[in-house]
Amino acid sequence: MNPNAIKLSVLASVCALSACSSVSVTTDYDHAASFNHYKTYAVEPAIHGRILSHTSDAALREELRTQLGKRGITETASEKADIVIVPHAFGEHKVSVQEYTDWGYGYHGTWPYQYGHYNMWAGAPQTYVDVNHYTEGTLILDVVDLHRKTLVFRGVGTAVVGGPEDNGGKIREAVEKMVETLPAPVAH
DSSP: OOHHHHHHHHHHHHHHHHTTOOOEEEEEEOTTSOGGGOOEEEEOOOSSSBOOOHHHHHHHHHHHHHHHHHTTOEEOOGGGOSEEEEEEEEEEEEEEEEEEEOOTTTGGGOSSOSBTTBOOOTTOOSEEEEEEEEEEEEEEEEEEETTTTEEEEEEEEEEEOOOHHHHHHHHHHHHHHHHHTSOOOOOO
């Protein structure tokens, strides 16, 4: 196989896989906060807001343990934690409307036939509308410095809500992306 074709094939595969991400994440943080001092965390429920399902909460906590553990931050009791992570979950009903126009496959001589060996009936629709109803879920992770009593990081992840296993995967993906954007500790 041609070496250029191989490179193009690999590039196309990487682009296709990177486009598969089903979760959109944005983050921001307090640039004055010293992320070097955070060694322990606890997860606390939001005071107001929806509670995650058991499976979603388990996925969230498991991924936090994994991702924060890679950064040397371990889970502990709330009263001993350097930071508290407060998850907020919301769902919003959305409607997607797509309009498609049927150009007739034969206008302006672009195709040799209209609908195979047949034509459309008089007054047939030439524009079609596809309406999809879905729920968009939003997961917000607030990271609060307990010593300063201030919010030091916020991550927001959004995705289309699916079944329990699908949602768990999306929560894991969102948490991983959020933790990746935490400021790296500065070596002393």
